Amino acid sequence: MPHTSPPKTYRVKSFGCQMNVYDGERMAESLAARGIAPAAEGEDADLVVLNTCHIREKAAEKVYSDIGRLVKAGDAAGKKPLIAVAGCVAQAEGEEIMARAPAVSMVVGPQAYHRLPEMLDKAVAGERATDTDMPPIAKFDALPARRRTGATAFLTIQEGCDKFCTYCVVPYTRGAEISRPFKDLIAEAQKLIEAGAREITLLGQNVNAWTGEDDKGRAIGMDGLVRALAALPDLQRIRYTTSHPNDVTDGMIAMHGEVDKLMPYLHLPVQSGNDRVLKAMNRSHTVESYLRVLERFREARPDIALSGDFIVGFPGESEAEFADTLKLVDEVRYAQAFSFKYSPRPGTPAATMEGQIAKEVMEDRLARLQDALNRDQLAFNAASVGKSCTVLVERKGKHPGQWLGKSPWLQSVWFEGDVGIGDLVHVELVEAGPNSLAGKVLEHVAG
Ligand code: SAH
Numbered sequence: 235m236p237h238t239s240p241p242k243t244y245r246v247k248s249f250g251c252q253m254n255v256y257d258g259e260r261m262a263e264s265l266a267a268r269g270i271a272p273a274a275e276g277e278d279a280d281l282v283v284l285n286t287c288h289i290r291e292k293a294a295e296k297v298y299s300d301i302g303r304l305v306k307a308g309d310a311a312g313k314k315p316l317i318a319v320a321g322c323v324a325q326a327e328g329e330e331i332m333a334r335a336p337a338v339s340m341v342v343g344p345q346a347y348h349r350l351p352e353m354l355d356k357a358v359a360g361e362r363a364t365d366t367d368m369p370p371i372a373k374f375d376a377l378p379a380r381r382r383t384g385a386t387a388f389l390t391i392q393e394g395c396d397k398f399c400t401y402c403v404v405p406y407t408r409g410a411e412i413s414r415p416f417k418d419l420i421a422e423a424q425k426l427i428e429a430g431a432r433e434i435t436l437l438g439q440n441v442n443a444w445t446g447e448d449d450k451g452r453a454i455g456m457d458g459l460v461r462a463l464a465a466l467p468d469l470q471r472i473r474y475t476t477s478h479p480n481d482v483t484d485g486m487i488a489m490h491g492e493v494d495k496l497m498p499y500l501h502l503p504v505q506s507g508n509d510r511v512l513k514a515m516n517r518s519h520t521v522e523s524y525l526r527v528l529e530r531f532r533e534a535r536p537d538i539a540l541s542g543d544f545i546v547g548f549p550g551e552s553e554a555e556f557a558d559t560l561k562l563v564d565e566v567r568y569a570q571a572f573s574f575k576y577s578p579r580p581g582t583p584a585a586t587m588e589g590q591i592a593k594e595v596m597e598d599r600l601a602r603l604q605d606a607l608n609r610d611q612l613a614f615n616a617a618s619v620g621k622s623c624t625v626l627v628e629r630k631g632k633h634p635g636q637w638l639g640k641s642p643w644l645q646s647v648w649f650e651g652d653v654g655i656g657d658l659v660h661v662e663l664v665e666a667g668p669n670s671l672a673g674k675v676l677e678h679v680a681g
């Protein structure tokens with residue numbers, strides 16, 4: 235590839251989970267630290283980072299079609315952009331991408347993206363480079379300090395997964411479970427708060443598997459970290475995601491009854507309401523043990539909003555086994571949930587299991603499950619009408635004077651008022667829809 239001039243502008247496009255978004259922000263910061271500016275909305279960037287996700291189907295296809303589009307736009311403008319493929323597809327299919335897409339000059343995995351600036355120097359010199367090494371922690375030490383954020387910010391505290399659910403690529407794309415050190419997390423949280431964050435969401439593939447040592451050298455779990463963060467002035471709210479049922483501790487349940495800044499919301503994926511299916515998925519929890527855990531959270535924090543993830547059509551799932559998932563949903567009454575058709579992922583044990591389910595059957599099951607989940611979400615929102623709660627202002631709405639923020643239960647709330655981004659206001663919830671509520675400002679709490 236010929237020598238190109240160094241890029242002046244960049245764009246990072248993130249396609250995956252919240253951690254993928256966090257990684258995208260960190261890549262953007264490392265490019266900005268090199269003096270490269272974010273491309274303006276609607277303008278072509280000199281460098282495009284496709285930050286991919288591999289969790290379900292069509293991820294790779296999407297990357298190739300995006301690359302195709304960028305090449306076409308580049309040809310039309312007479313200026314080819316430098317293209318980097320990052321994220322979990324890069325980790326899983328890096329070599330194939332390099333072979334199939336000559337327009338790509340950098341492939342960088344989720345544990346190696348701190349090396350993006352060096353790779354960029356090579357790319358400018360006309361060299362293509364792939365880095366899918368997995369050195370734990372190294373990237374966090376090598377990235378520049380955090381400087382930019384909105385009212386809400388993500389903070390990765392734990393990464394990787396040792397659970398090996400039989401359908402899932404994450405243990406292969408993110409590597410083994412690691413916890414970032416306590417002092418690094420407090421320092422990053424402080425930087426985010428200085429930059430304007432009022433809410434921090436702690437992230438991990440199994441966030442509640444986090445362990446560390448506090449500043450006095452005592453062994454602590456995620457609850458100890460949450461309590462330490464809650465002591466930071468100017469931080470108003472703490473959330474965390476995603477938890478695994480098997481990593482729930484007594485301390486984690488107790489913190490929901492005791493830490494005011496911790497929001498009453500729990501995302502605890504279950505995947506299926508049938509024990510045979512759970513076993514085939516290698517989830518290592520049962521329906522009963524999962525329900526017992528939820529009950530204990532509800533005892534500690536009666537208004538806690540519950541959320542989950544579901545997969546329909548796992549190989550061998552019978553109609554009766556699927557009906558058990560509907561039964562579980564009826565019992566729990568989730569405030570919000572995510573549900574997916576099973577997608578065979580290359581290299582995972584479930585992909586070659588017998589009894590793969592037909593597409594139409596999966597679609598029918600997904601539609602029935604989503605009907606039930608939507609019903610419960612609307613009911614949860616409707617039951618919130620008349621309540622007053624705090625809302626953290628995140629952004630302006632479409633109309634003048636209109637704002638959008640989140641309730642403690644992660645509902646989107648629209649309201650009018652004389653406020654600013656990052657303010658915490660007391661709002662009465664006056665009207666509910668399936669995906670958001672309307673609120674009326676009662677008073678300013680902070681900001
Ligand atoms: N670590 C988290 C979830 C990470 S992936 C946990 O175990 O709870 C996010 C969600 O994607 C999963 O909870 C699951 O519902 C879904 N998912 C993962 N692999 C999938 C696959 N092969 N097909 C369909 N959905 C999948």
Ligand code: SF4
Pocket residue numbers: 395396397398399402403404405439440478
């Ligand atoms: Fe995937 Fe299971 Fe690990 Fe979650 S716990 S990331 S679903 S392997």
Ligand code: F3S
Pocket residue numbers: 250251252253254286287288289321322403404407408
């Ligand atoms: Fe996707 Fe990787 Fe996240 S596969 S869901 S971006 S961990």
